[in-house]
Amino acid sequence: MLRVENLVKSFDGERRRRRAAATGATDRVFAVNDVSFTVHEGDMFTLLGPSGCGKTTTLRSIAGLERPDSGIIEVGGQALFRSLEGQRVLSVSANERGLGMVFQSYAIWPHMSVFDNVAFPLQVRKRGQRPGKREIAERVGRVLATMELDALAGRQATKLSGGQQQRLALARALVIEPPLLLLDEPLSNLDAKLRESLRYELKRLQRELGITSVYVTHDQTEALVLSSSVAVMRDGNIIQLGKPREIYQKPNSRFVAEFIGTSNFIPAKVEARDGERYSVATADGSLALNSTADLAVGTDVIVSIRPEAVDVSAVSRTGEIPNEWKGTVVTRAFLGEAVDHVVRVGEFEIRARGNPSVSIRPGTDVFVQLDPDKLSLVPVD
Incomplete structure (x- = not known):
């Protein structure tokens, strides 16, 4: 479903700016360093690691919000990014990729109702791709019912609780029926008890709807609860990739053993x-x-x-x-x-x-x- 191969993303290092004029040096910081993985259809794949390990940069590269230096990103066999030596660079813009994304901040439009927040991604599509009003109403109603927000469709989005706002952000990502859902630490702003409750709610929804997802978190418990597969990252590299039980019970390094549990x-x-x-x-x-x-x-x-x-x-x-x-x-x-x-x-x-x-x-x-x-x-x- 999702194939990421030899992905590299680097940024200018601090020292380069200080000495570039004198030496012409090109110090680089590799946020993502030759990362490869595959996510199968219906799986919840988690990128796990401490701050600065490259997990969010990897996710943003898949979403089209960052342009990698090189590598391949494919969804459903369709190339979204390809940069190989000797070949022309292919990079589909973020708004053309058709992927759903839920951010750490809910990014809810405060002047809109719950219904309008969810309907908006459909309403702003190009004329030839935009569903009719009846279809929009049906799709929004269906996804709000799935999120148990249908009774709140007319309420202002800012008058929802934190958990309800998070479900609203998820509903807005799902209403476009994306081939891939990207989640960037979506539960980190919630209190501990609500976060635990929504972990299981998110896992239930993901399995019932069969959504192929890539999830970014630094929370080890979250990764173990939600994931079909986990990739533990460090310094831009994947250190270990496997099933949650395998990662927990058979860590391949002291770093993995210390970071998880x-x-x-x-x-x-x-x-x-x-x-x-x-x-x-x-x-x-x-x-x-x-x-x-x-x-x-x-x-x-x-x-x-x-x-x-x-x-x-x-x-x-x-x-x-x-x-x-x-x-x-x-x-x-x-x-x-x-x-x-x-x-x-x-x-x-x-x-x-x-x-x-x-x-x-x-x-x-x-x-x-x-x-x-x-x-x-x-x-x-």
Whole structure:
């Protein structure tokens, strides 16, 4: 449905402006550096990363609001941008691409009613492409009903709540029936409770309507909840691309493990390998684990494990499982839906997250068990 291939977008660096006259240097800052991905029809594809990683520039390039240096952007097999060496540059203007876009700011027209806000994109189309008044009314009514805003069609847009305004912005993007919907952090201006509610509402709508979407966010939870696939970006590059569960459970780098959720990191060295079965040496003993990483014996690595994958027990299970360390609870924290225990094991402190009904007093000796299938092996950055 959407194909982005070898996309590059750069900007002039700060140093260039200071020394260009003297040296003619051409320092460049690559906001997007050779990015490629494919979004299949009906998928919700998320670009996730910290501020300045290039995710919004990528989205704006797809929308036609930024002109890339080079690469290919295609939607439904139709080229929207193509710039290859030795070929003439093709760049379809943003208003000719027919894509829906929802911004971080709702960009609602305050002098218009809810109905008129949604109808406006249809009313301003070229004469030959503009639907008739009856069709406009039907399409607007249908999308407002989907967004549960039909009872508010005559209300001034500025008199809606934040959540209603966000749904209005989404309705306005959907009414043109775009082949691709682009969403640039659309929930970031909402309070936490409303944001959580609208995540599930947006996911329901996306699945029911089968909308192919590209979503930009720095919110890890949002990405995990909404996405069919996630691309984690850093410094203009895609660091890891995969399903949300894969990204969370099997990060391919310390950056991904740290950015998405909370992880324990244990320095280690590969001491033995048999296919995907590894044995790694740590300061407090060996760990057995399974990994698809291709790492040679002797390689310095980091073992990563999520707190909820760490089991803490008062009873040893030596012989039943391969990885067990003895430790002492240092502290605990009640989180409502869970309890975190920090356990000191030798020179390491390991965080474990478990059922809130289990709370172990600091100073208690315990056994920490680490499932080999829940350990991730990543190279040292």
